[in-house]
Amino acid sequence: MTATLDAGERIIEFPALTEAKSALNAKRDELAKIFTEAGPDYDMAKVKSISGDTQAKVEHIRALNVEIDERKTKVDELMVVARAAAQAKEHGGSAEPGSEPDGRKGAEDGLHFKDGRRKNLGEIITESKAWKNYERGSDSGPVATLNIDLKTLFETGAGWDPETTRTGRVEMFPTRPAPHVVDFIPQTTTTQAAVVFMEETTFTNAAAETAEGSSYPEGALALTERSHSVRKVAVFLPVTDEQFEDEPRSRDYVNNRLPFMLRQRLDSQVLLGTGIAPNLLGTENVSGIQSQALGADPITDAVYKAMRLVREDGFAEPSVVYARPSHWESVRLLKTADGQYIWGHPSMPGPMTIWGVPVVETTAAPATKILLGDYANFSELAIRRGIDVQVSNSHSTFFVDGKLAIRADLRAAMIHHRPKAFAEVTGL
Structure with a gap:
């Protein structure tokens, strides 16, 4: 086997490495030619060096990429050996003859030259059976055992334990995103403890054609006062003084997660709240909403029938x-x-x-129902007070325990102005 020293790269260039590089460059040139033919717009129809349709050409390029990766791996493996050999050649004369005990002189073994000079790792590799008997073009060569004497290692157990620093990422617990539901509900503000309005509960239209001298038909109107109390959604979290003092990000983490808990609960309440204090009144429990059973219908048909009830009986147009x-x-x-x-x-x-109406996928919806309606025109989320976060150590024994009580809450009322503008598909 012959080898040459490439001083620029500090490697020993030998035939197997030269051949591997040549094969790699050939495949790279082939790929470059294809993209040159395709032009800047990557039009595969212009490529004449590959037969077949566009799909066949793409498959050929994919296979070519795989082959280039394999050949590059082969070159990288041979380069490791080439660099080791170059280091061996460069530093081979650094040790003076006689630096080893006199008993080493005159006889060459696997670790020493005849002059007693100790071989370095690169020299041991290049003189090994595996290196000398390697045949060009073969994927593997003979195996040789290198007789390298080992000294006591300065390893993890006897030295430093590796230092590991956290990435900074906090993987949140998998839970329902929020807000999601209330994004489709108009929000207003109120300064009262309840939202009170009048609902027309009687409308009798007796208007009719009337003969001369006859009595006019009598109509009827009646209003009923409706009231929806403002409810509070709240949560609190105990935190030690040290947690906030020693980890700067913990304060922002808590400040973000507590409001998230409130928004998530609010999302659920506007759909499922019972209306019994302290709950808000959610769509599912509003008295008088339309109802359509699934029965033997597919869901698509049942949803359309529920929409028809909203349009025909509630005189509204479903918005979500x-x-x-x-x-x-x-x-x-x-x-x-x-x-x-x-x-x-x-x-x-x-x-x-x-049926042209936006769908919101959410686990805040009932487990056995689909809810829909004209939320855009006949619902209202009245906010008495937005999210408020407070911190105190006066809770229980927190002062002497070195703890903080962090609380967050909001106050709001959920109103459905026209019950018949909403509907549920049941029996799912």
Whole structure:
């Protein structure tokens, strides 16, 4: 085997390495030629060096990339050996003859030359059976055992333990995002403890054609006062003094998570709240909303029938549909008789609408129902006070325990002005 020293790269250039580099460059040139033919717009139709349609050409490029990666790995492996050999050649004369005990002189072994000079690792590798008997073009060569004497290692157990620093990322507990539901509900402000309004509960339209001299038909109107109390959503968290003092990010973390808890709970209350103090009144429990049973209908049909009730009986136009992901799944996966997806191919983002109305997937929706309605015109989330965060050590024994009580709350009322403008699909 012959080898040459490349002083620029400080490597021993030997035939196997030269051949591997040549093969790698050939594949790189082939790939470059393809993209030169394709031009700056990557038009595969212009590529004549590869036969077949665009898909076939793309597959050829993909295979070529894989082959380039494999050849590059081979070159990298050989370069490790080449650099070691160069270091061995460069520093081979650093030790003076006679530096080893006299008993080493005159006989060459696996670790020493005849003059007693100790071989370094690069020299041991280049003189090994595996190196000398390597055949060009083969994927593997003979195996040799290197007789290298080992001294006591300065390793982890006897030296420093490795220092590990956290990345700074905090992976949050998997939970429902918020806000999500209230984004589709108009928000107002109130300065009262309750939101009071009048609802027209009687409307009798007796207007009719009347003959001359006859009595006018009598109509009827009646108003009823409605009141929705402002409710408080609250949470508190105990934290030690040291946690805030020693970790600067902990304060921001708590300040972000507590309001998130409130918004998440509010999302649930505007749909599911019972209205019994201290709960808000959610859509599911509003008296007088429309109801459509699923029965034997597919969900799409039942939802449309519920929308029809809102339009026909509530004289409103649904603005949003709230459904659990498990319920929306059956709609998203609907197919035609020949297997085509109705709500869009799996490779494309499907329309988050049903019958033209936006759909909000949320686990805040009821487990057995879909809720919908004209939230845009006939609902209102009245905010008495937005999120307020306070910190104190006066709770219980927190002062002497070195703890802080961090509390957050908000006050709001949920109003459905026209119950018949909302509907539920039941039996899911």
